[in-house]
Each structure stands twice: as structure tokens, then as C-alpha cells.
Amino acid sequence: MVSFLLGAVVLSQLLYTVGSLSGTLPAVSGEMATVGTVEAIGNEMFTTYLLPFEVTAILLTAAVVGAVLIAQRKIKQQDS
């Protein structure tokens, strides 16, 4: 019961805050719509920087394989 009341209070506070601050965001200008969006970054990354992007994939794979190799539990040596 107490948790339900607390949840209702928190939800009302959230709704009040979002409702009171919804008009304060800056209007989207033309420059903001073209610079810094996912579309602009993706256009640049997958055309000009395509080769470095693929190299980062290889780098991350090598890093994960190396980390697992370093951190894995040592296999007990079988006496031969």
C-alpha cells in the first residue's frame, strides 16, 4: 500500500516535471537538422571513413579474443 502511494507520488511528480518543461526545448533550426544528426554522421562514416570503420571491427574482435585468452581460467596440465 505504501509502495503504491509512493509510486503514485513519483509518477505525478514526473508528469508534472515533463509537462512543465515540455515547452522549453529550443526550436530545431536548419543547421541543427543537418549537422550532428545520425543521418549526417552515418553518411560521412560509411562513405569516407568506411575502411577505418571496418578496421575498428577487427580491432574490437582482436581485443575481445585477447581479453578472453588472458583472463580465462588456466587449464590443468595433464601429466604426460
Place this chain on the structure above:
Amino acid sequence: MIALNWYLALGAVLFTIGVLGVLTRKNAIVILMSAELMLNSVNLTLVSFSAHLGDVHGQILVFFVLCVAAAEAAVGLAIIISIFRNNLSVDITKINLLRW
């Protein structure tokens, strides 16, 4: 819009906290976290300059810095695990095998 100087000041403060953490802390994991904090403060500076100048290349550079930071964190944590298995400690004052 928040002015550019605030972002730069926040980046400088975060970088200073990272440098102090690397130089003063004894725990190896905390030192790794401080190094990541320095990398991310530089990322914040790059992104703020990129947004201020209207150039996308800074954010792409931030992407590559994040990739290298992720690889560095993975390998660093693996090395810390290995050191802990050998020494039963991650205190860098007790790990002086390579000290000259």
C-alpha cells in the same frame, strides 16, 4: 543553447579528476576508471567543438576513440584479472616486479 565554454570547462574538470585519480590512487581498477574518465572528457571536448563548428568529423573521431577505449578497457581488465590471480591483490604498490 549552453555556451561552448561550459562544455570546455566541464571537460577540463573531468580530465583533472582523471589525472588526479591516476596519480594518487592505489587500486588498479580505479586507475583504469580514471583513465577512461580522461578519455571521455576529451570526447566531450571533441563533441562540443564539433557541434559548435558544425563539422561532423569530430564526432566520427569520437566514435573511433570510443572503440579504442573499449578495446583498452577489455584488455586492461583482463590484465588486472591475471595480476589478481598471480598476486591475490590489485594494489599497485605491491606489484613492483617491473620496477627499475
